[in-house]
Amino acid sequence: MPEIATTPFADQKPGTSGLRKKVRIFQQPHYAENFIQSVFDVIEAPAGATLVVGGDGRFHNRVVIQTAIRMAAANGFGRVVVGQGGILSTPAASNLIRKRQAFGGLILSASHNPGGPDGDFGIKYNVGNGGPAPAKITDAIFARACEIDRYRIMDAPDVDLGTLGEQRVSDLVVEVVAPVADYAALMEQLFDFDAIRAMIAGGFRLSFDAMHAVTGPYAHEILENRLGAPAGTVVNGTPQDDFGGHHPDPNLVHARALYERMMAADAPDFGAASDGDGDRNLILGRGIFVTPSDSLAALAADAHLAPGYAAGLKGIARSMPTSQAADRVAAKLDILLHETPTGWKFFGNLLDAGMATICGEESAGTGSDHVREKDGLWAVLLWLNILAVRKISVAELMTEHWRTYGRTYYARHDYEGIATRGADALMAGIRERLAMLPGETVGDLTVETADDFAYTDPTDEITSSGQGVRICFAGGSRIVVRLSGTGTQGATLRVYLERYEPADGRLDLATGDALAPLVAAAEALLSIRSHTDRKAPDVVT
Incomplete structure (x- = not known):
């Protein structure tokens, strides 16, 4: 296969969520190629394996996707599954890896970091369970990146990422898929869409700020098309490669407009936002902000009200810096509470072992055993399902929660x-x-x-x-x-x-x-x- 001589870069050590650098760093000749080849060398995927590729649509996303496809072809992969337009939210990518039984996936995102030519870019490798690579793999990737002297890449034209269906790059089949379809189908299995739809039809109002990031298409399809929320419920719903010039971090600083909307006298009943790659969430009710730690605790306490969790929870996991609110819920439910380091990869082992069902981090990440990543829209839908069943407001639910657990x-x-x-x-x-x-x-x-x-x-x-x-x-x-x-x-x-x-x-x-x-x-x-x-x-x- 075609090989290109290269020399190592000393700064390619992955962090808790892959390799993140400024766009200009990734634009250096051989930089992305070196890291991707280091991943391929370490994972030693069998010939003909399937790789999922997608990202959050930020600047430089499409360029690196084309590079990754040509390199996958040269490294013996048999199929690459890529989201249309290069788009895949991180939880949707995790779901696709699991559903297709792929060997792994490359997620091109810097999560909640700013985008654009002067912003950030990132590459993360997820393993076959759909979750982030564990430390032993990321350490090996860095070791390989420090000594790499060549990478393999096909000399081939770009793939048409806008057209659904199969294309070929030499012996590699490139399958362009609708990025929302499989994820939305999974959400319908987990939650009572009929109950949520009835609540919305009865006058319940919500506002979702997609922050010009990847969850825009997902929120339009699920909240507006499938659940019947009126057009305009989803704001900033078109992904842009610079996130509209904003910082796509769903907190009270960068989602200030949503916060002010929810604190107004005529506020909707429920407000939410998600981040650059769709794995984080911000939850607000009329006149109330729910901290991510409290959100994890409240969701765990009432998760059984959603069909996908009616059997109860096997355990709750939280990152160490996340508040101890969830601990008190676990104690009352008489289930395990796991306190882990920061980083979703630590939750993956617990989920695979059946030791936990719901996980959360104070940094606005919440998820469950449905995938192996945190999932912003999943958290929003579980909140809506609980509210539809309980028939109370966010503020009433949290007040009741505090009176029960402190x-x-x-x-x-x-x-x-x-x-x-x-x-x-x-x-x-x-x-x-x-x-x-x-x-x-x-x-x-x-x-x-x-x-x-x-x-x-x-x-x-x-x-x-x-x-x-x-x-x-x-x-x-x-x-x-x-x-x-x-x-x-x-x-x-x-x-x-x-x-x-x-x-x-x-x-x-x-x-x-x-x-x-x-x-x-x-x-x-x-x-x-x-x-x-x-x-x-x-x-x-």
Whole structure:
């Protein structure tokens, strides 16, 4: 097969969600090719294997898809299944890998990061279960990328990504499929569309902001066409390669217009948004924002109301920085609660082993065993199914939830693009002091335990250490601090703050007021200002 000589790039180490860099980095000659070939060399797919390829439509998406197809042809794959126009949401890609029993898939996305020529791009390899490659594979990919000296690629014209059906690149069959069809069919199996449709027909109003990202076509088809929501329910529903110049992260900063719409006197009953590649969600009711941690807990508590989960849950899994609200639901349901490191790949093993059914991360990712990725629209549909059955508002549901389980006030403070040296020094400093913290008092808070989170996967006994610092206070409140692996410049420091109020406690505080003592404690314990040269976080969610 045709081979091109190349030399390694030193910066191709995948993070928690694949390789993410600025577009201009990926536009370097051989850069994408080196990484894709490193993936193919490591996975050693058998001749004739099927590969799923798609992305979130961001700038440079189509270029790399064409490259990946030509390289798949030269590396012995028998079939590539690609979304029409190069479009596949991340959960839809996971579903397609599973349904087609593909060997794996390449998902071209930088998730919630900005797009456009000056934005970000990314490549992630998902394995045959539909989930992100585990660390042993991503580590091997990086090792191969550090020594690669050639890649294989066919000299062939571009595939017509706009036309459904089969085409050929040498011996490779390229099948262009409708990106929404299989995913929408799966959602109809999981949820009571008749009940949701009746609720909407009865006057229930919703607003979904697709943020000019990949979920636009999915939301138009499911919410408007199949569930009968009126035209205009989905806003910013046409994917654009720069996401309309906006940042496609469904939080209160970047989805501000939706938030203001939901806080208005004439607000719809339900509001939601999803991110660049469709795996995250923002949930709002009239006059109320539901934190992702609370959303996970509320969905787990009432998931049995949806047909796909009527048999109950096998367990709940949450990432370590996600609040402990779901823990209390698991305790009441008498099911397992798994606390894992950040990264959906840790959930995949639990789902495959039948040890969990619903999973969630504080970073607005929620999902279940229907695929092996978090899934923004799935969360929206489960919320709608629950509301249709319960016949109460979002605010009423959350008030009832807190009166049953207590309330966890929660926020995440992000310090973005800070100097790596300062971020590393902050983490090293707090780690050195962990053993001395228990018993220390900061204001009215007393440290009960402090550790550097390590996780041993119960399915394969592999231990992941150094996953973030937990400082737990008497009474159930805590501070978590870690460095994120999803940025492309400098370091991102994330500080997670949670305060627990029991069911008979103060459940109606403003979140900022409730967390003020923890904000002060975080500064006292971590010296954030001196290490980051920031007086305040860049983003609060």
